[in-house]
Amino acid sequence: xxxxxxxxxxxxxxxxxxxxxxxxxxxxxxxxxxxxxxxxxxxxxxxxxxxxxxxxxxxxxxxxxxxxxxxxxxxxxxxxxxxxxxxxxxxxxxxxxxxxxxxxxxxxxxxxxxxxxxxxxxxxxxxxxxxxxxxxxxxxxxxxxxxxxxxxxxxxxxxxxxxxxxxxxxxxxxxxxxxxxxxxxxxxxxxxxxxxxxxxxxxxxxxxxxxxxxxxxxxxxxxxxxxxxxxxxxxxxxxxxxxxxxxxxxxxxxxxxxxxxxxxxxxxxxxxxxxxxxxxxxxxxxxxxxxxxxxxxxxxxxxxxxxxxxxxxxxxxxxxxxxxxxxxxxxxxxxxxxxxxxxxxxxxxxxxxxxxxxxxxxxxxxxxxxxxxxxxxxxxxxxxxxxxxxxxxxxxxxxxxxxxxxxxxxxxxxxxxxxxxxxxxxxxxxxxxxxxxxxxxxxxxxxxxxxxxxxxxxxxxxxxxxxxxxxxxxxxxxxxxxxxxxxxxxxxxxxxxxxxxxxxxxxxxxxxxxxxxxxxxxxxxxxxxxxxxxxxxxxxxxxxxxxxxx
DNA sequence: GAGCACTGC
Numbered sequence: 160x161x162x163x164x165x166x167x168x169x170x171x172x173x174x175x176x177x178x179x180x181x182x183x184x185x186x187x188x189x190x191x192x193x194x195x196x197x198x199x200x201x202x203x204x205x206x207x208x209x210x211x212x213x214x215x216x217x218x219x220x221x222x223x224x225x226x227x228x229x230x231x232x233x234x235x236x237x238x239x240x241x242x243x244x245x246x247x248x249x250x251x252x253x254x255x256x257x258x259x260x261x262x263x264x265x266x267x268x269x270x271x272x273x274x275x276x277x278x279x280x281x282x283x284x285x286x287x288x289x290x291x292x293x294x295x296x297x298x299x300x301x302x303x304x305x306x307x308x309x310x311x312x313x314x315x316x317x318x319x320x321x322x323x324x325x326x327x328x329x330x331x332x333x334x335x336x337x338x339x340x341x342x343x344x345x346x347x348x349x350x351x352x353x354x355x356x357x358x359x360x361x362x363x364x365x366x367x368x369x370x371x372x373x374x375x376x377x378x379x380x381x382x383x384x385x386x387x388x389x390x391x392x393x394x395x396x397x398x399x400x401x402x403x404x405x406x407x408x409x410x411x412x413x414x415x416x417x418x419x420x421x422x423x424x425x426x427x428x429x430x431x432x433x434x435x436x437x438x439x440x441x442x443x444x445x446x447x448x449x450x451x452x453x454x455x456x457x458x459x460x461x462x463x464x465x466x467x468x469x470x471x472x473x474x475x476x477x478x479x480x481x482x483x484x485x486x487x488x489x490x491x492x493x494x495x496x497x498x499x500x501x502x503x504x505x506x507x508x509x510x511x512x513x514x515x516x517x518x519x520x521x522x523x524x525x526x527x528x529x530x531x532x533x534x535x536x537x538x539x540x541x542x543x544x545x546x547x548x549x550x551x552x553x554x555x556x557x558x559x560x561x562x563x564x565x566x567x568x569x570x571x572x573x574x575x576x577x578x579x580x581x582x583x584x585x586x587x588x589x590x591x592x593x594x595x596x597x598x599x600x601x602x603x604x605x606x607x608x609x610x611x612x613x614x615x616x617x618x619x620x621x622x623x624x625x626x627x628x629x630x631x632x633x634x635x636x637x638x639x640x641x642x643x644x645x646x647x648x649x650x651x652x653x654x655x656x657x658x659x660x661x662x663x664x665x666x667x668x669x670x671x672x673x674x675x676x677x678x679x680x681x682x683x684x685x686x687x688x689x690x691x692x693x694x695x696x697x698x699x700x701x702x703x704x705x706x707x708x709x
Numbered sequence: 710g711a712g713c714a715c716t717g718c
Contacts, residue, residue: 174716174717175715175716175717176716176717177716203717204717204718218717218718219717219718220717220718221718223718224718245716247716247717248717248718249717249718347713347714348713348714348715349714381715382714382715382716407714407715443718444718447718500718501717501718502718655710655711656710656711657710657711661710675711677711677712678711678712679711681711
């Protein structure tokens with residue numbers, strides 16, 4: 160074990176929650192200690208270890224957050240960044256911050272672990288190799304040969320007509336064989352996982368009823384499952400049962416589910432995507448760097464510098480939201496509170512102003528609904544597809560998708576969160592449970608910030624106005640040519656066919672939550688607004704002269 | 710009438 164002369168903690172950052180939790184479990188198991196004990200623990204959002212374990216596994220955002228109260232990470236003597244080859248936004252930001260910290264704390268040990276051969280680039284980044292004095296270099300490259308866990312893989316040699324069916328059959332075959340060990344099946348999406356789980360459960364029930372000894376314990380695993388259900392895969396199956404986990408690729412990398420020795424395999428695509436930081440919106444990341452006291456974002460050393468224009472527009476939006484002042488300083492309390500939310504700043508702004516509009520109950524619901532994939536299921540069979548469409552109409556309103564979501568949620572709550580309600584209305588029950596979880600967390604945060612939790616009781620205009628206070632950068636107007644355009648930049652946008660506004664006469668002004676770039680630029684999750692509201696509620700961003708339409 | 714999935718705070 161780690162001895163006393165090792166003064167601080169060892170922090171290991173993983174890009175995904177399940178990875179952090181499963182590694183902590185694994186290491187605790189190997190060292191014969193309890194997870195979340197003194198030696199080994201983990202911290203992910205909403206589920207942190209209470210003590211300070213010697214080895215702490217966490218998601219990247221957690222370490223970033225810890226830096227807000229402990230900027231030099233003094234409680235750690237070593238930090239490991241794992242899976243760096245994935246180059247998530249947070250990996251890059253953490254590497255930039257660690258470089259700064261290392262200058263002030265040369266005794267801190269940093270291990271950067273990557274599965275690919277980008278070592279040279281990272282080596283140069285941490286060594287300041289542009290400087291002439293190489294003797295000051297402190298980074299070294301260590302190579303570790305990969306070691307595989309003994310796992311039996313099953314490939315199908317030929318294409319199979321239905322691989323969901325086939326994987327279920329394979330699992331059943333393994334289950335009847337003499338070999339012991341748990342089974343992990345990978346499929347491509349949530350729907351497939353649910354289908355496979357249903358099939359397997361039928362078999363499992365039959366086995367139990369026939370009182371055979373090959374009992375199975377079936378568990379699904381995918382991202383939009385409520386958190387407490389995700390954690391079930393890490394527990395061992397009851398005595399006498401073989402655990403069968405059916406997963407999407409949530410679990411594909413860096414996850415070790417204890418006991419798994421059989422894997423179904425789907426080929427992984429070559430990892431060639433450029434770092435997230437150079438192609439994504441930086442509003443939230445810049446907000447967090449500001450919260451860490453990085454005053455000059457444009458001078459911050461990123462391993463892969465994002466386009467300056469992206470940084471500038473992030474700063475401009477944060478200013479217009481009121482999160483930073485004219486000097487680029489985080490505002491108190493608004494900017495600091497916005498940095499605390501694990502949400503797009505446009506959404507956290509809407510939440511924080513919802514008390515003033517007397518509609519925080521409704522806004523909490525809407526923002527929570529936006530955190531999950533669509534709750535409407537899309538049956539593939541014809542007659543059910545028509546029925547689903549008819550049921551969805553019952554919730555639809557002319558104000559747009561967001562108020563429609565509000566109606567769905569309220570219906571779900573009135574039904575006492577019944578599965579029957581979801582079934583009848585073609586709504587995903589598990590997603591709705593997750594929305595309920597998220598909503599109660601956000602509500603707690605609003606209460607902490609003394610935002611009154613109040614309902615406007617059906618005054619949808621107040622809700623729509625409140626949405627403008629944060630979503631104003633996402634406003635579009637109907638051009639006389641019949642397509643929508645952004646107010647700034649005149650970019651052509653189209654209503655997505657999934658929107659409730661798709662089939663009704665096009666309103667003059669809308670807010671969108673997201674743009675999807677597929678065959679065209681499609682706006683999703685729309686709300687109808689009035690142009691006056693933009694002038695009234697976002698004067699920094701829109702002036703009367705900005706566009707003739709005003 | 711569109712259309713891969715997944716993740717993180």
